[in-house]
Amino acid sequence: MAITVISRPVGHKLTTVDISAQIIDSGTDTALVYTTSAHGLVDGDYVYIESNFDSYNGFKYVDSIAYDSFKIKESEGGDYVPFKQTAAITFRISVLDHGWQCVHLPIVYELQSNIFPSNNPNTPRTVTSFTNENGYTNLNLSGGLLDTPTLSYIVITGAANDSLNGVFQIINQVSVSDVTIDLAYDSGYSFIGATVIKYYQGYFMSVKVYGGLEIDHPWYTEKPMELLATLKFTPDSFNNIKFSISEILKGQITLRNNLTLDTLPNNIDFYTSFYITYTENYDTSDGTTITLYTGSETIDTFTGYATNSILPFKSENIGHLSDYVNDGAYLARWLTTQDRPVAIVDRFFDLSFINIRSGDITIKHNGVDYLTLVSPGKGILRIPITGFAVGEHCFVAFIDPYTIVTANLNGGSNIAGAGSDWIVDSTPSTTLANTAGAVSSDYYALPYSFEVGNNYILTFGLEYQFLYAESLSGAFDFYILNASNVSIELIGTYNIPSPVFYGTATKVVSFIAPAGGVKIGVKGTGVNGSPGPLTGLFLGLTSLIIEGSTGVEPYAITESICIDVIEECSGTFVYDNLRLTEGGIFRELE
Amino acid sequence: MNVEPIYITWLNHLGGFEYFLFMGRKDYETDIIESGQTKVNIMANWPNSYGQTADTIEKQTYRRSKKSIVVKSQHLTLNQVEALSAIRTSPLVQVVYSRTDRVTVLVDTDSFRRYSEDDKVFTMQFRIAFTDDVPSQRL
Numbered sequence: 001m002a003i004t005v006i007s008r009p010v011g012h013k014l015t016t017v018d019i020s021a022q023i024i025d026s027g028t029d030t031a032l033v034y035t036t037s038a039h040g041l042v043d044g045d046y047v048y049i050e051s052n053f054d055s056y057n058g059f060k061y062v063d064s065i066a067y068d069s070f071k072i073k074e075s076e077g078g079d080y081v082p083f084k085q086t087a088a089i090t091f092r093i094s095v096l097d098h099g100w101q102c103v104h105l106p107i108v109y110e111l112q113s114n115i116f117p118s119n120n121p122n123t124p125r126t127v128t129s130f131t132n133e134n135g136y137t138n139l140n141l142s143g144g145l146l147d148t149p150t151l152s153y154i155v156i157t158g159a160a161n162d163s164l165n166g167v168f169q170i171i172n173q174v175s176v177s178d179v180t181i182d183l184a185y186d187s188g189y190s191f192i193g194a195t196v197i198k199y200y201q202g203y204f205m206s207v208k209v210y211g212g213l214e215i216d217h218p219w220y221t222e223k224p225m226e227l228l229a230t231l232k233f234t235p236d237s238f239n240n241i242k243f244s245i246s247e248i249l250k251g252q253i254t255l256r257n258n259l260t261l262d263t264l265p266n267n268i269d270f271y272t273s274f275y276i277t278y279t280e281n282y283d284t285s286d287g288t289t290i291t292l293y294t295g296s297e298t299i300d301t302f303t304g305y306a307t308n309s310i311l312p313f314k315s316e317n318i319g320h321l322s323d324y325v326n327d328g329a330y331l332a333r334w335l336t337t338q339d340r341p342v343a344i345v346d347r348f349f350d351l352s353f354i355n356i357r358s359g360d361i362t363i364k365h366n367g368v369d370y371l372t373l374v375s376p377g378k379g380i381l382r383i384p385i386t387g388f389a390v391g392e393h394c395f396v397a398f399i400d401p402y403t404i405v406t407a408n409l410n411g412g413s414n415i416a417g418a419g420s421d422w423i424v425d426s427t428p429s430t431t432l433a434n435t436a437g438a439v440s441s442d443y444y445a446l447p448y449s450f451e452v453g454n455n456y457i458l459t460f461g462l463e464y465q466f467l468y469a470e471s472l473s474g475a476f477d478f479y480i481l482n483a484s485n486v487s488i489e490l491i492g493t494y495n496i497p498s499p500v501f502y503g504t505a506t507k508v509v510s511f512i513a514p515a516g517g518v519k520i521g522v523k524g525t526g527v528n529g530s531p532g533p534l535t536g537l538f539l540g541l542t543s544l545i546i547e548g549s550t551g552v553e554p555y556a557i558t559e560s561i562c563i564d565v566i567e568e569c570s571g572t573f574v575y576d577n578l579r580l581t582e583g584g585i586f587r588e589l590e
Numbered sequence: 591m592n593v594e595p596i597y598i599t600w601l602n603h604l605g606g607f608e609y610f611l612f613m614g615r616k617d618y619e620t621d622i623i624e625s626g627q628t629k630v631n632i633m634a635n636w637p638n639s640y641g642q643t644a645d646t647i648e649k650q651t652y653r654r655s656k657k658s659i660v661v662k663s664q665h666l667t668l669n670q671v672e673a674l675s676a677i678r679t680s681p682l683v684q685v686v687y688s689r690t691d692r693v694t695v696l697v698d699t700d701s702f703r704r705y706s707e708d709d710k711v712f713t714m715q716f717r718i719a720f721t722d723d724v725p726s727q728r729l
Contacts, residue, residue: 255682257599257607259689270605309605324604335606338673344611347597348689352606380605384689568595568611 003205003278006110006240007075008302011101011320012046012059012094013327023056023087026065030080031056031072033089038067044076046094048316051087059094077112096327098320099304100354102311103253103272105319106244107304109207111278113239116203119155120239122146125177127191136171137183139191144176145198151285153201154181159194167199173287202283202292207231209245211252211274214303216358216404216459216545218377219263221506223272228252249274249306259348264382267352270308271379276300307354307380309335324354326557332397334561335380341563349385351395353558358547359401360455362554366394375402375457375510375547385563394562398554402457407520407544412446415485419523429540431467432474432526441524441539445481448520450513454549458509458520461543462494465502467536474537478509479521487521488514496537504542513548520544596661598718599692601682609686610674614662614713621658621719626651652728658719668705671712675704678716685718695720 019035026032033039033049041047045062049072060072060081072081101107114120125141132138148154150173159165168181212225229248233241252272261269277299284293311319326332335352343349355361361373363383371383383395414422422430422444430441450456462476474496479487492509524539596616599609627650632639666674677683677697684692695718705712 255601257601257682257684257692259692307605308601310603312603321604335602335604336608337602337604337676338608339669341608342611342670343609344597347609347611348686349609350607352604354605382607 002114003280003298004077004112004114005278005300005302006077006112008109008300009099009101009107009304009320010046010075010302011098011317011322011325012048013096013098013322013325013330014048014092014316015095015330016092018090018092021089021091023051023083023089025083025086026071029083031083032065032069033072033091034069036068039064039070041070041093046097047072047091048094049089049091051089053084053087055081055084056087056089075110077110095330096322096325098322098325098327098356099302100321100325100356101304101306102309102319102321103246103249103306104308104310105246107246107249107274107306107319108242108244109276110240110242111205111207111233112241113203113205113235113280115280116200116235116239116282117155117237118239119197119200122197124157124195124197127194127196130185130189130191132185132187133172133180135185136180137185137189138172138174138178138180139196141177141179141196145179145196146176147284148176148179148198149173149285149287151287151290153199153283154179154196155199156191156194156196160190160192164189164191164194167201169201200282202281203234204281205233205235205241206279206281206294207233207241207243208277208279208297209248209274210276211249211272211306213268213377214273215461215506215543216547217273217379218375218457218508219266219268220459222263223252223268225273245274245276246306252306253308255308259350259382265373265384266376267380267382271305273303273305273378275303305356305378321354325356331559332557333559336561341561343385343388343563343565344568345388345390345565347568349563350382351385351561351563352380352382353397355379355381355397355399355557357399357401357557358404359399359549360554361557362398362400364396364398370395374455388565390565390567392562392564394560396556396560397558399557400455400549400554401552402455402547403550405546405548407446407448407546409446409541409544412444412520415443415445415521417442427463427540427542428522429463429538430524432524432537432539434467434528434536436528439526439528439537443479443481443485444522444541445485445519446521446544447518448546450480450517451548451550452513452515452517454513456511456513456549457547458491458511459543459545459547460494460507460509460522460541462505462507463503463538463540463542464496464505465538467538474524474526474539476507476539477523477525478507479523480511480514480517481519481521482516483518485519485521488517520546596659597686598661598677598695599684599686600677600680602676602680608673608676610663610670610677612661613664614715616662617660619658619660619717620724621656623654623656623723625653649729653726655724655726656719656722657724658717660715660717662715663713666712666714668712671705671714674714675702678702683718693720 021035023031041062063071125143129140155167170179172180209229211228213220213223254269279297280295363371419441420430422428432439476494478492480489491511494507526537596612698717
């Protein structure tokens with residue numbers, strides 16, 4: 001039993017180069033794109049095709065066949081595009097597959113079940129004979145049915161008499177190939193041509209929609225990822241479900257203009273990330289009782305980003321903000337509809353753009369650094385443009401990108417000392433001694449290759465519990481250690497709130513990597529009452545995300561946008577001392 | 591009298607905010623939204639309620655009104671007309687006094703002509719209404 005994601009709301013940023021090709025029959029009635037020369041594409045790439053035929057047009061998933069040919073699908077999980085007729089096409093290649101889209105347009109997923117309503121994995125059986133069992137029809141089958149005890153269901157198809165086609169409940173399973181169903185017996189039945197297979201009664205897919213900021217976002221605590229809705233779907237006759245989650249995600253968008261938002265320049269009012277999980281459910285029988293079976297929950301690997309936007313009808317990018325995100329040489333446009341915005345001296349003005357990467361952002365004004373944003377996070381960034389004199393001013397955003405690593409905490413070790421030991425596994429932990437006075441743990445040390453002088457941001461997931469009674473105090477201290485496990489720098493402390501018996505927390509620490517630093521160190525500290533109360537304080541690390549600047553030269557992520565700053569008294573470009581003549585030209589008044 | 595420019599910001603369809611200073615001569619208006627009145631019970635205070643010293647037979651119970659401005663632009667370029675037209679299609683329009691002082695206004699819902707191909711110069715105008723009522727007691 002399995003659910004496949006047929007399509008996800010993935011957007012594509014296209015090159016500007018049109019490549020000519022031809023669609024021919026692959027030999028299996030599927031379309032084959034033949035490029036005559038090396039196309040350089042691999043499985044998983046996307047292209048945008050234009051031709052004179054519907055089936056070939058639009059965004060397509062690439063399945064590379066040879067250096068000069070590839071097949072196409074509507075999406076990664078979809079079927080191959082069928083061959084209709086030979087056609088000349090042009091296509092452009094997607095350089096960036098991204099998840100940035102408009103929350104005011106559908107954000108669509110398509111999922112497929114492999115067992116309902118068509119049960120594809122199981123082998124259908126034929127009816128070899130049938131008999132009367134207490135007035136009901138007993139079927140002897142050509143082979144065993146999978147997992148069909150009494151009270152489960154089967155579906156019969158292909159019988160010449162249509163009244164025999166349908167879903168029936170097994171009222172008595174004699175064996176896996178001998179079942180009595182809730183069909184009144186009639187000796188005149190004919191099951192010639194009929195097939196029998198298990199039917200997953202009561203089948204539905206449940207989809208959970210999560211929205212908020214990702215855990216490595218610097219403003220995660222302001223808008224943490226949370227479950228927004230649980231949806232239930234019954235697949236259609238093709239075993240598919242297709243749905244939009246944009247209406248659910250709109251609840252994460254706040255439509256306001258808050259120029260004093262705490263998170264600025266990141267306008268988290270206008271942005272949310274999202275993902276889904278999915279589970280299949282159906283009735284199952286143990287022979288005497290029917291219960292609901294719930295399968296294991298699968299977390300979809302795709303994370304999308306929805307912004308407070310909408311694109312016009314007939315946009316090439318449909319609902320995806322491909323022109324407003326950056327990849328390499330393909331720069332993002334600023335979020336303005338004006339070719340050349342006009343700002344007024346001493347009046348507030350800002351410009352927005354979408355940042356899709358982690359790292360520090362520098363806004364350059366006419367080539368000179370104007371504003372530096374330390375790790376503002378993904379989202380819509382609002383850049384205030386103030387204090388400029390009359391004239392033309394051009395702005396470009398540059399990024400000093402970060403790498404993001406989810407640390408394997410199992411790779412650390414306890415540095416033996418006088419304190420309590422860390423138990424090192426995927427969630428290292430220690431329990432401070434319950435002796436009077438000040439207590440501490442040994443160092444937990446996790447090796448990491450820092451680039452000296454680069455900025456780093458560590459996000460720790462923490463857990464703590466006072467085992468017997470509230471301690472007087474407790475804390476996590478975070479260090480950078482050298483190769484000899486000696487502290488070079490204390491980079492942060494998390495004080496456990498008191499009085500709190502149990503809790504979890506997230507601590508973000510930023511620092512510049514010092515020379516000689518080769519390990520991330522964590523030490524727990526606490527103070528027990530003297531002579532009491534005494535307690536053991538449990539301290540644990542549940543996660544660690546490491547963001548670090550890559551050392552690569554900052555590069556532009558937006559196009560240059562030029563604005564005109566003018567004085568308040570001169571608000572027009574068509575001067576009032578001009579008059580329009582009949583010939584259509586302006587004449588200056590004398 | 592002096593022309594007071596009005597600085598307006600509006601949400602564009604991309605999720606960013608646009609700004610423009612409207613320099614044209616504006617019309618300041620007050621829209622009477624609704625009012626209520628009631629007949630006085632002249633029996634209760636008869637005959638004084640009807641005699642020479644009586645002052646009214648009907649009473650105004652409330653009047654609700656909002657201030658509005660007909661904003662007019664200076665001469666614009668064609669690109670500016672197209673961009674500024676979004677003021678009338680945006681769900682969020684504000685008058686900006688400073689970064690911390692803004693007022694949301696409601697733009698009229700009348701259909702409008704953005705420009706004509708005959709036009710040699712481009713301007714635009716629209717009505718904005720403030721969302722707060724003009725202070726007035728309700729009896």
